[in-house]
Amino acid sequence: MERLKVGIVGLGSWGLSHLEAYRDLPFVEVVAVSDIRPERRQLAQERYGIPHAFEDAESMMKMPDIGLVSVVTFEQQHLEPVLLALSAGKNVLVEKPVATRLEETRAMQEAARKYGKFVVPGHLLRFEPKYAEIRRMIAEGELGPVASIYMKRSRESSLFRTYRRTHTVHELMIHDLDQAIWYAGSRVKRVYATGRFPKNTESPDVLWAQLTFENGIIAVLHANWMTPDEAGIAINDCTEVIGEKGIAHFDTHAAGVQLWGTGGRRTSDLSVHHNLGNRVIGALKEELSYVSLCALTGTTPDVLSFDDAVHGLEVAEAIVISAKEGRVVDL
Numbered sequence: 192m193e194r195l196k197v198g199i200v201g202l203g204s205w206g207l208s209h210l211e212a213y214r215d216l217p218f219v220e221v222v223a224v225s226d227i228r229p230e231r232r233q234l235a236q237e238r239y240g241i242p243h244a245f246e247d248a249e250s251m252m253k254m255p256d257i258g259l260v261s262v263v264t265f266e267q268q269h270l271e272p273v274l275l276a277l278s279a280g281k282n283v284l285v286e287k288p289v290a291t292r293l294e295e296t297r298a299m300q301e302a303a304r305k306y307g308k309f310v311v312p313g314h315l316l317r318f319e320p321k322y323a324e325i326r327r328m329i330a331e332g333e334l335g336p337v338a339s340i341y342m343k344r345s346r347e348s349s350l351f352r353t354y355r356r357t358h359t360v361h362e363l364m365i366h367d368l369d370q371a372i373w374y375a376g377s378r379v380k381r382v383y384a385t386g387r388f389p390k391n392t393e394s395p396d397v398l399w400a401q402l403t404f405e406n407g408i409i410a411v412l413h414a415n416w417m418t419p420d421e422a423g424i425a426i427n428d429c430t431e432v433i434g435e436k437g438i439a440h441f442d443t444h445a446a447g448v449q450l451w452g453t454g455g456r457r458t459s460d461l462s463v464h465h466n467l468g469n470r471v472i473g474a475l476k477e478e479l480s481y482v483s484l485c486a487l488t489g490t491t492p493d494v495l496s497f498d499d500a501v502h503g504l505e506v507a508e509a510i511v512i513s514a515k516e517g518r519v520v521d522l
């Protein structure tokens with residue numbers, strides 16, 4: 192079997208999840224990683240046996256046999272590795288948010304066109320069965336014309352200490368923004384957002400956004416970092432889509448496996464990325480499998496949409512302004 196050779200830039204916590212998921216795909220071989228931190232390069236080589244580990248991404252891109260690069264660096268540092276990979280003739284999957292500044296996405300799209308390679312956003316919820324099933328229901332008319340979309344995403348407050356480095360709309364709400372755009376099949380024309388801003392931070396720990404799409408669909412998105420750490424790790428997200436013929440709904444808090452143990456309560460979320468003994472399961476692996484097969488067969492991935500991701504960032508910019516200035520923003 193021909194195997195796709197993959198490189199990963201950025202081996203932080205999520206880059207490591209990429210590494211684990213790729214390693215579980217029989218048609219993929221992770222041949223190189225790049226991280227500015229020596230301990231992460233050492234981890235890749237010693238624990239996972241990755242043959243090449245580079246301090247700078249540019250050196251990794253010189254490896255001619257790499258066909259796909261995952262960019263998993265900090266949110267504000269996606270542009271340079273994406274451009275390096277595309278100009279070296281590699282296909283690219285770039286993690287969400289694809290960028291935090293809109294103009295950077297244009298440079299990525301231009302480079303993909305220029306070098307004849309694809310760049311796709313890491314919006315893995317399009318591969319999560321519950322989210323994808325609702326999209327199928329909409330596409331096949333089971334819900335009738337859609338009127339309203341509601342999505343909530345809650346995370347532990349300790350995570351905010353790390354991820355306040357990026358605005359909550361880019362860090363957390365961007366997942367639901369992409370889903371809402373996917374479900375609505377339309378562009379957002381009007382935004383009103385409001386948030387709670389703790390002292391000394393530009394990022395809200397509670398954020399609400401109301402969107403009006405060109406086709407009349409209304410969406411309300413809510414993201415927060417308010418789950419007390421003492422409550423134990425528990426993903427507590429919700430989606431509800433209301434159509435003229437039916438309502439589709441799920442809560443994720445009941446979808447994992449609950450463990451009441453001596454160390455407190457824990458809910459293993461099995462849907463996104465989970466180590467099951469020596470196997471990996473979840474939407475990340477599904478996403479990487481799909482993108483790898485596209486790279487291997489020379490197909491352009493169409494489940495993930497960079498155009499939708501760019502529109503998501505346009506809407507995110509409007510949400511930032513609206514929440515800061517307390518006014519409606521028209522796009």
Ligand SMILES: NC(=O)c1ccc[n+]([C@@H]2O[C@H](COP(=O)([O-])OP(=O)(O)OC[C@H]3O[C@@H](n4cnc5c(N)ncnc54)[C@H](O)[C@@H]3O)[C@@H](O)[C@H]2O)c1
Pocket residue numbers: 200201202203204205206225226227228231246247248263264265266268286287288313315362
């Ligand atoms: N899709 C999801 O569900 C999901 C989940 C978590 C994180 N993410 C995204 O993944 C990205 C990384 O997040 P994280 O939590 O792993 O961050 P992190 O801070 O844990 O890791 C980032 C890593 O990138 C390395 N790095 C930074 N600049 C670099 C460069 N120029 N070259 C090489 N390495 C570099 C850092 O040393 C670090 O190891 C972010 O965009 C984040 O939003 C996505």
